[in-house]
Amino acid sequence: MNANFLQTPIDYLKGVGPNRADLLKKELGIHTFQDLLNLFPNRYLDRTQYYKIAQFQQTNAEVQIIGKITHIKTVEQKRGKRLVATFIDETGTMELVWFRGQKWIRENLKLNVPYVIFGKTNYFNGSFSMPHPEMELLEAHEKSIRSAMQPVYPSTEKLGNSGITNRVINGLMQQLFLESKNAFAETLSKPLLEQLKLVSKKEALFNIHFPKSQAHLARAQYRLKFEELFYIQLQLIRKNLIHKSKIKGHTFDKIGHNFNTFYSQHLPFELTEAQKRVIKEIRNDLGSNAQMNRLLQGDVGSGKTIVAFMSMLIALDNGFQACLMAPTEILSVQHYNGLFEMCNKLNTSIELLTGSTKTSKRKEIHEKLENGELDILIGTHALLEDKVKFKNLGLAIVDEQHRFGVEQRSKLWHKGGPSGEVGGAIPPHILVMTATPIPRTLAMSIYGDLDISVIDELPPGRKDIKTVHRFDANRLKVFRFIKDEISKGRQVYIVYPLIQESETMDYKDLMDGYESIVREFPMPKYQVSIVHGQMKPADKEYEMNRFIKGETQIMVATTVIEVGVNVPNASVMIIESAERFGLSQLHQLRGRVGRGAEQSYCILMTGHKLSADAKTRLETMVRTSDGFEIAEVDLKLRGPGDLMGTQQSGVLNLRIADIVKDSEILKIARSYAAQTLKAYPNLTSKENIPIKNTYAQLVKYRNIWNYIS
Ligand code: ADP
Ligand code: MG
Secondary structure: OOHHHHHOEHHHOOOOOHHHHHHHHHHHOOOEHHHHHOOOOOEEEEOOOOEOHHHOOOOOOEEEEEEEEEEEEEEEOOOOEEEEEEEEEOOEEEEEEEOOOHHHHHHHOOOOOOEEEEEEOEEEOOEEEEEOOEEEEHHHHHHOOOOOEEEEOOOOHHHHHOOOOHHHHHHHHHHHHHHHOOOOOOOOOHHHHHHOOOOOHHHHHHHHHOOOOHHHHHHHHHHHHHHHHHHHHHHHHHHHHHHHHHOEOOOOOOOOHHHHHHHHHHOOOOOOHHHHHHHHHHHHHHHOOEOOEEEEEEOOOOOHHHHHHHHHHHHHHOOOEEEEEOOOHHHHHHHHHHHHHHHHHHOOOEEEEOOOOOHHHHHHHHHHHHHOOOOEEEEOHHHHOOOOOOOOEEEEEEOOHHHOOHHHHHHHHOOOOHHHHOOOOOOOEEEEEEOOOOOHHHHHHHOOOOEEEEEOOOOOOOOOOEEEEEEHHHHHHHHHHHHHHHHOOOEEEEEOOOOOOOOHHHHHHHHHHHHHHHHHOOOOOOOEEEEOOOOOHHHHHHHHHHHHOOOOOEEEEOHHHOOOOOOOOEEEEEEOOHHHOOHHHHHHHHOOOOOOOOOOEEEEEEOOOOOHHHHHHHHHHHHOOOHHHHHHHHHHHHOHHHOOOHHHHOOOOOOOOOOOOOHHHHHHHHHHHHHHHHHOOOOOOHHHHHHHHHHHHHHHOOOHHHOOO
16 A cells, blocks of 8 residues: 555545544644554443443443343432432342433333343442443344444544544544555564564554454554554664764773772772672773763662762773762752762862852852862752853763753753863763662663663661551550650651642641641750751751751651651651652652661551552552562552653653553563664664664654654
């Protein structure tokens, strides 16, 4: 078939006039025949299965049942009447309910005659009901002919109101298949189809729109999901390969004085195996002539900082500068303080640049950066200001990268410094670090063009944090526990949800909480700090420092303390209204304790009313402290759209595949995409012709860019 056929504007399909064309474009983004063909049904009404009442699940699914009506009655309610019929089969009883058209229904329904009914079930107070079922006498049902699996297409209110119903879309689809004679070109290579036993494109398209059976549909879906994920992965891997071959990086082939001295004399502890492995991976990248673009994932407390520091030392050994950017002032200061001592021992220079750095100091830093006196710069996004110019920045590290936007990160690229620009702007190597574990499957899709390192091991001797869930009613016991811990010299965090810093409700909760804590823990015996987002940075820092120094025993705070803060003497984390936090946030908060030698505790406080999801979150927290396991649960609960970083990546506008449910297919697709490109980086082989053509089309019509920003 003529490849251009599918690019025909939708206006030219029989049955689509200018009005419909307009609506299809606006409401569903359908501009061409191809777009219509790729409008896959959301779901199918399965009229092949008959359920028994006893088999119903509380899923609101559509079901088809054979049974009889035994009674009909009209029930008066506040607003109008409803008609309720008792419907039975040999396994149980349910109710059919009508709010509209009651008179007609009452007159026409037959009692004690077998019916086939179809519709959504609701579950309430231990029994099931079905509002406005589709009904047909069993006798008539057996004689009628219909496609057993009816596709339901995505729609919008406007489409429905304008008469473009599901039935109309279905008709247009039939017309499209008629005109094309189902002669759709294959888009995968023969070896792929054979190895993976995939059905042809033709067959897949036909069965996705007009499934002959569940089995046909399943094969069609598998093939199309694979194809969708395959091309995304092909794109991502190709981007990575091109990046490596095109974007030159500084080659850091020396491991010299700084690294060696630190490693042999000043390393404060033995590195974990995972840390060693990751440092090796980074060393390899830095030593090659390609620019490093690596994501380092490691759970809270897994020891990413030392890895970052040692990577910076490699840059220094090769005559370059390095910088480390953190999302908050508090965190930058902590990094600076931690690394300052080590730098002193090595005789390397290090400075801190944040929003509150004094002008004179700022000037001094700018100068030293430009003339090369300064080796390492730590700071907040103040580092990104245009005035900050490096002599030769070789490595830029971003901590807690999900807190930064994409543009902020890309700004670092252009900080290479004048010496980097010789011979065509060599950007610094980039290492981004995150403590928000991203399940592997998701990472593959969002960061498919980055290389990924994982620290999957905590330093030895960490005590597990005892995590419990307590109801608000037990608050007094919790207070007693806090007092015990404080009397042993420990410190305590009490965190309130302030999801939106501007929400006055939350703010009031926090202040009420603070007041009741101060009442319960009075001065002078107790000192209580408070930190929240509406405070001035200087005040925040002042309070934070009092807590760090141990002058206050209790820190009442919002999630501003979530990221990175390190107070080893704090051993209790109380999270108020824990049901309102997401899993990854709970995990991050818990990571604030368990940093010292003492047994640490995390207490999740909630009211009695909990949703099913909230229960799962709390149970997960109590059960495990493995960040990756928690991330997997989170992904299942929330779906990928809500996970950090994914919103901006746009990777989730998938047409048919589902990153969570289809993670197995994703792995296979990725591995085949990698193999394909490994054999033929430019897809130049006869068998790859369909792939090459499809890929070119996807790029040409920008379909693939919808996925990847
Ligand atoms: P994160 O990955 O959360 O940034 P940090 O780098 O802040 O973790 O490390 C957490 C703590 O663990 C720090 O006090 C650090 O000194 C310590 N640490 C890191 N690596 C090791 C190790 N291999 N052995 C013992 N302690 C370690
Ligand atoms: Mg850290």
